[in-house]
Amino acid sequence: MKTAAFSFLFTMLFVAAAAQPNNRLNQVQVQILKPLQLAYANAMDLLNPQVIPNALQLVINSGQAATSVFAQVSFTEPVAGLNHLLALRLSSKTVGNAIFNTATVPLSQTPALLFMQPRELSEGVAHAYIYDVVLNPTTTMIAPGQYNFAINFTITAQ
């Protein structure tokens, strides 16, 4: 009886392990290739975009489910004029067959779709996408200060 009970327990645990989502797959990793330090040096900078080219690399290990990658921005001290100030622009891709929303995605507190990654026939296929970080021109006044931000990436599997 004890043997049967333990056998059943181990069987269920193995089944449970198989039912768990693989944490290595369907995850996005971000690598900062260049420091995300932006600054307005003069008044004309307010009217022209600034770009950190090839600033970020996103890597996805695809599984057998289609995935969507989103991005949003949060400022530690949000003030008027910061919304949609930052954007991500696709610079290049190494191995990737994603379906992109648009080439340049403005960032706000609301998650914005960057791209959809189709499902793979085999698991563990790595896709890498390199993005520019764009500081858009501003039409509204922004109070002087140092504004720290975080660009947050999320991935959902369908």
Added chain:
Amino acid sequence: MKFVIIIALAVICYCSNAQGPQAAAPVSAHGSIAVPSLQSLNIEVLQSTTVNFANASDLDNGIAIPNFIRASVISNVPYVLSVMCGSNGLSADGGTPMPASVIQLRNSQGQMVPLSASAKTLLVSTTNQVQSTFLIDAFIHPGWNFPGDQYKAALIFTLTPQ
């Protein structure tokens, strides 16, 4: 009894792990934006910089010059635009100066402001727009108190953050 407990734990483990697709925890990239106080002012004279008083009527009534000056402002903070006349008035080749007050510029309230050696406010920003353009009318009225000559004036515009 022990047998029953083991089965229950196994079932609990299976149920808690049989989850549907979920959003993975977000990853982040951090940075900063430095924003100092920034202003830029560009002044253009849109009409002739030489104002001729060719007849008596001009001296009687003065000469109005609509859209005499265009002021283009870029600023990320509220501001004040002021003007003053350099050298305490208009200098003359013949030596008799003319007071700066013979030149007036229209402010944002629509009033004509006589110039002087001290700064006079022409406009105060009323919107949060970074870029703005203002057209400023001028009125020059020396009257009959000054001899005929060439009179020159330097207008100095200042943009001050508030």
